[in-house]
Amino acid sequence: MIDHPDIILLYGPTWDAPSQVSKHHFARHWAKNNHRVLYIEAPPHMLSFITRKNEARRLWNRYRRGPIEISERLWVHTFFGLLPTRGGILNPFGKCINRLNQSMIGPQLRKVTSKLGFKQPVIVIGSAFALPLLDYIPHRLLVYHCSDDYSAIPSFPAVFKDLESDLMSRCDAVIATAEELKKAKSHLSKNIFTVTNGANVEHFAKAGTSQTVVAEDLLNFKRPLVGYVGSVFEWIDQTWIIYAANRLPEWSFVFIGPIHTDISRLKILPNVHFLGPRPYEELPRYLKGFDIATVPFVMDKLTLCVSPVKFYEYLASGVPIVATRLPDLEPLSDYAYLVNDRDGFTSALQHAIAEDSPEKRKKRTEIAKNHSWEMRYSQVDAIINKSFGNKKTKRTGDA
Numbered sequence: 001m002i003d004h005p006d007i008i009l010l011y012g013p014t015w016d017a018p019s020q021v022s023k024h025h026f027a028r029h030w031a032k033n034n035h036r037v038l039y040i041e042a043p044p045h046m047l048s049f050i051t052r053k054n055e056a057r058r059l060w061n062r063y064r065r066g067p068i069e070i071s072e073r074l075w076v077h078t079f080f081g082l083l084p085t086r087g088g089i090l091n092p093f094g095k096c097i098n099r100l101n102q103s104m105i106g107p108q109l110r111k112v113t114s115k116l117g118f119k120q121p122v123i124v125i126g127s128a129f130a131l132p133l134l135d136y137i138p139h140r141l142l143v144y145h146c147s148d149d150y151s152a153i154p155s156f157p158a159v160f161k162d163l164e165s166d167l168m169s170r171c172d173a174v175i176a177t178a179e180e181l182k183k184a185k186s187h188l189s190k191n192i193f194t195v196t197n198g199a200n201v202e203h204f205a206k207a208g209t210s211q212t213v214v215a216e217d218l219l220n221f222k223r224p225l226v227g228y229v230g231s232v233f234e235w236i237d238q239t240w241i242i243y244a245a246n247r248l249p250e251w252s253f254v255f256i257g258p259i260h261t262d263i264s265r266l267k268i269l270p271n272v273h274f275l276g277p278r279p280y281e282e283l284p285r286y287l288k289g290f291d292i293a294t295v296p297f298v299m300d301k302l303t304l305c306v307s308p309v310k311f312y313e314y315l316a317s318g319v320p321i322v323a324t325r326l327p328d329l330e331p332l333s334d335y336a337y338l339v340n341d342r343d344g345f346t347s348a349l350q351h352a353i354a355e356d357s358p359e360k361r362k363k364r365t366e367i368a369k370n371h372s373w374e375m376r377y378s379q380v381d382a383i384i385n386k387s388f389g390n391k392k393t394k395r396t397g398d399a
Contacts, residue, residue, distance in 0.1 A: 004034045006121035010130040011042035015076045018277035025373045031074035045081040079105040094157025102132035110136045128163040147177045152302040173387040178328040181305035198376040199312035207287035207317035218289035221252040227290035230310045234261040237298045243342040245269045287317040292352050295323035316368035318361030320352040
């Protein structure tokens with residue numbers, strides 16, 4: 001990237017979350033390549049001390065300590081808002097609440113950036129809720145990293161759509177993580193690009209090596225074992241899991257990750273198991289214990305625009321994959337079983353077991369190298385460099 005400008009990323013997922021997604025990887029990449037990076041986590045709020053008490057306390061300690069230097073040139077910091085901007089009776093007041101929250105955070109952010117000596121940074125925004133913060137930080141380039149169609153999530157306030165529209169009109173570049181997402185947002189920006197998600201191939205390929213030992217808490221489950229790694233949200237198609245678990249009672253279905261939706265229908269099934277989150281460093285040990293890895297998403301406006309990081313991580317591991325036929329995954333249909341319904345899902349699980357081989361596992365890991373984070377970094381950096389050039393040309397033309 002041109003002359004190594006400072007970079008501020010607003011707002012990313014919690015830094016030490018079990019799932020490490022694109023924003024985590026991009027922040028590390030930029031820091032390793034001589035950019036100073038300030039990663040701001042999506043802010044919790046005061047009600048978080050009730051709804052997610054342990055995490056809120058941990059983040060409060062991070063907030064009090066000030067920006068934490070994670071590695072050379074990379075700092076992580078957390079701010080707190082006053083109230084949630086989405087959910088329940090507060091939804092109609094989302095715009096006012098967000099303005100209040102960001103007006104509290106803005107002066108603190110300006111103080112932190114001043115302390116670190118950040119001047120005229122590149123700002124990469126991960127959530128449109130951060131839009132009001134732009135007034136507090138003079139910047140040389142503005143990029144929106146759009147990873148989901150959040151406006152399609154029912155629990156998001158209606159104001160998000162307006163915030164996103166305003167943000168995209170101000171951006172020098174918009175990076176969408178899936179081609180369908182780009183299509184859905186293209187009317188809001190002329191400078192929108194697609195860079196799909198990827199995987200830390202070297203890390204997840206450990207699942208296929210003899211040195212990696214299967215995680216102990218998988219050893220007592222019946223086989224075959226179908227595994228899922230990631231947050232359990234409402235877009236998991238529970239009807240597919242229930243149907244398959246009943247049709248294949250000797251199989252085990254194991255979920256690794258935090259739970260954010262009602263799973264009562266699944267928990268009553270004797271062969272469906274929820275182990276909760278596991279450290280990112282340990283995930284190859286779990287994938288090594290899977291006979292099949294799965295992405296069983298419902299098909300709706302939100303999921304049709306996603307690029308599942310877990311799919312690329314599964315691919316790097318070499319484990320057979322059964323996934324919903326999402327547009328982002330279609331180009332990789334030769335390396336996974338893509339399905340449209342519960343019968344197809346159950347049938348594909350059986351085919352995946354019957355047709356697995358060391359040669360197929362090796363091919364999956366090899367093709368995953370074309371979808372590494374290193375490949376994605378080069379694409380993102382090229383877009384930012386091009387945006388710098390366009391901005392310079394525009395200024396010259398105006399003069």
